[in-house]
Amino acid sequence: MPKVIDLFCGAGGLSYGFEEAGFDVVAGCDIEARFGETFEANHKNAKFIHAPVAHLKGGALLQQTGMEPGELDVLVGGPPCQAYSVYNHQRGMDDPRSELFEDYLKIVGELQPAWLVMENVTGILSIEKGALIDRIKGAIRALGYADVDHYVLKAEEYGVPQERRRVVFIANRLGLPVIKPKPTRSTPNFVTVWDAIGDLPAIHPDQNPTEGVKYACEPMNDFQAWARGKLDAVTNHRSPRLGPANQERLRHIPEGGHGAISRSTFFQKE
Structure with a gap:
């Protein structure tokens, strides 16, 4: 099986997609120690x-995973995006977090994976x-990856019940x-929110069951069947206060x- 390492791995969502596609996820790295338990549960x-990617050394990473330079098939990573988010009005290259893609590319140079994402x-x-964008692609080419491109991918076109856009760089x-x-989906065949969670039981405000709650019905579609797997109850099904x-x-x-209520109702005090 082709081997994958995930940098800035978080809980392991990006690498989980690779695992679902038949790849062998051998390691993940993140600065947040609390993500480790979930990552290892997923993989x-x-x-x-547990380390900042900036402090990571390719040689040590290979040693910990039992691989030689050039043996890794895919290095994936999603450097934290706050520096580039449209919700960050001071975004730009002056934000220290904007240098994290350079840390990722440093590891690319040291590991020389066949592919990077x-x-x-x-x-x-x-x-x-x-x-x-041109600078990133130029840096990737300088590492020996002549074939590189970037795309804006839309999550809903790949079966995710959410409108989400991401820029993805792919090179080999x-x-x-x-x-x-x-894309595997197009309108009107997108997976909707109802498709995804329509089988969940209704709960009331402040209702926080300590044990699993039975599903409201049998799976109504393939997505729900996939999401619940072998479970017959929903865990962590809670309502905010x-x-x-x-x-x-x-x-x-x-x-x-979506919020079309009177001003008097909206501004009433607790």
């Missing part, structure tokens, strides 16, 4: 390395009026063409609405 045979938010497209040093992943005023505000939102 039973993988090793979690790096993802980030779409805000990265407008940094330096687009020059940052094998002389193979880089091809944009072909809502005071009387917030409950009243929610009651005034019509079905399918």
